[in-house]
Amino acid sequence: MVIGERMKRKPLIAVVGHGLHANENHIKAAERVGKEIAKKDGIVICGGRPYGIMDAVARSVKKEGGITVGILPETDHSKTSKYVDIPILTGMGFARNQILAFSCDAMIVIGGGVGALTEVAYAYVYSKPIIVISGMEGLPAKFIGKYMNEKKKVKIIGAKNAKEAVELAFKLIEK
Numbered sequence: 001m002v003i004g005e006r007m008k009r010k011p012l013i014a015v016v017g018h019g020l021h022a023n024e025n026h027i028k029a030a031e032r033v034g035k036e037i038a039k040k041d042g043i044v045i046c047g048g049r050p051y052g053i054m055d056a057v058a059r060s061v062k063k064e065g066g067i068t069v070g071i072l073p074e075t076d077h078s079k080t081s082k083y084v085d086i087p088i089l090t091g092m093g094f095a096r097n098q099i100l101a102f103s104c105d106a107m108i109v110i111g112g113g114v115g116a117l118t119e120v121a122y123a124y125v126y127s128k129p130i131i132v133i134s135g136m137e138g139l140p141a142k143f144i145g146k147y148m149n150e151k152k153k154v155k156i157i158g159a160k161n162a163k164e165a166v167e168l169a170f171k172l173i174e175k
Helices: 024-039 052-063 093-103 114-125 139-143 162-174
Strands: 012-017 043-046 067-072 086-089 106-110 130-133 156-159
Touching: 012 024, 012 052, 012 093, 012 114, 024 043, 024 052, 024 106, 024 162, 043 052, 043 093, 052 067, 067 093, 093 114, 106 114, 106 162, 114 130, 130 162, 156 162
Parallel strands: 012 043, 012 106, 043 067, 067 086, 106 130, 130 156
Antiparallel strands: none
């Protein structure tokens, strides 16, 4: 590399959604999303906990040889998924959602409740592409195809499946 030449960094894709209330469909979708992101050489950023879509996406990324980052609400590592390469302890509780949303280049949503909805809201505020996988029950899915604010022009995009969600995320990051 020539001195002064900027290295192109890998895209950071946030994957958010159901934690403790994740069902088999959520877990399978998270595993497929993680696999696709790793195959495209992206980095997954998630909540970093050892359950729900956080653990499932991190596990599948690791199986593909990818990199995972966990933004954790705790102050110690005891509640970190063993599949997270880079755990970032914040001690901030749900306020950590703002860091996750600000740090990502795009966000993929798999189901989710109030926590995921706050992550989506922060991603919206920071004008990040937001892709919600259709057919996954959860609060963020209610906003598919809608603008939260007409002036901001950030639309929540629906994807039919995990592969389409990842393809959309990478396509929107390139713009």
